[in-house]
Amino acid sequence: MSLRFVLDPELTPELRERIVALWVDVTNAGGAVGFVPPVSAADVRHTADPTFAGIADGPDRLLLGYAGERLVAALIFCDNRFDLKAHWCVLKRVMVHPDTQGHGYGAALMREAERLGRGMGWEALHVTVRDGLGLDRFYRRLGYREIGRLPGALRVAPGDDRDEVLMWLALTAPPAPARARERGGRRRPGAPTSAV
Numbered sequence: 001m002s003l004r005f006v007l008d009p010e011l012t013p014e015l016r017e018r019i020v021a022l023w024v025d026v027t028n029a030g031g032a033v034g035f036v037p038p039v040s041a042a043d044v045r046h047t048a049d050p051t052f053a054g055i056a057d058g059p060d061r062l063l064l065g066y067a068g069e070r071l072v073a074a075l076i077f078c079d080n081r082f083d084l085k086a087h088w089c090v091l092k093r094v095m096v097h098p099d100t101q102g103h104g105y106g107a108a109l110m111r112e113a114e115r116l117g118r119g120m121g122w123e124a125l126h127v128t129v130r131d132g133l134g135l136d137r138f139y140r141r142l143g144y145r146e147i148g149r150l151p152g153a154l155r156v157a158p159g160d161d162r163d164e165v166l167m168w169l170a171l172t173a174p175p176a177p178a179r180a181r182e183r184g185g186r187r188r189p190g191a192p193t194s195a196v
Contacts, residue, residue: 033093
């Protein structure tokens with residue numbers, strides 16, 4: 001089943017709860033979306049509420065992916081809030097529901113973000129990933145390249161500091177054919193496709 005994408009949906013209370021539930025499920029399955037499992041909806045709301053404000057009041061934008069009527073994927077186009085960086089965008093909270101992993105939804109979500117990014121006039125997309133989960137390989141297959149690391153920037157537990165890996169996709173060149181970008185095979189089922 002292919003995904004149906006919705007950009008800038010109305011953030012109703014029901015939709016907010018569905019996004020929080022997705023965020024909880026992704027985190028508790030090991031996804032790197034700002035938390036370390038286990039988390040509850042109350043834990044996630046502490047971060048989700050100001051995130052939703054940045055979307056509802058601007059300038060951030062929300063992209064959702066649906067399989068049928070079920071919300072299974074999400075990401076946020078985060079404005080840099082700095083004029084000298086207005087030509088590129090940060091993607092945050094890249095999430096795909098864990099029980100849909102292995103269906104290509106993560107790649108489809110990122111391809112849609114790339115398509116929209118080009119249409120919005122951005123020259124590049126930036127995403128950060130938590131090292132140690134293999135997420136950088138997923139993004140590399142989609143044309144992103146590592147541009148740096150912040151060593152030990154993410155403390156996921158006492159004595160377990162992870163690098164924050166900075167990934168970059170230039171949008172000024174024409175997009176590579178999908179097959180060329182995805183060489184290297186499919187991700188293993190259950191591997192998280194989420195950003196920090």
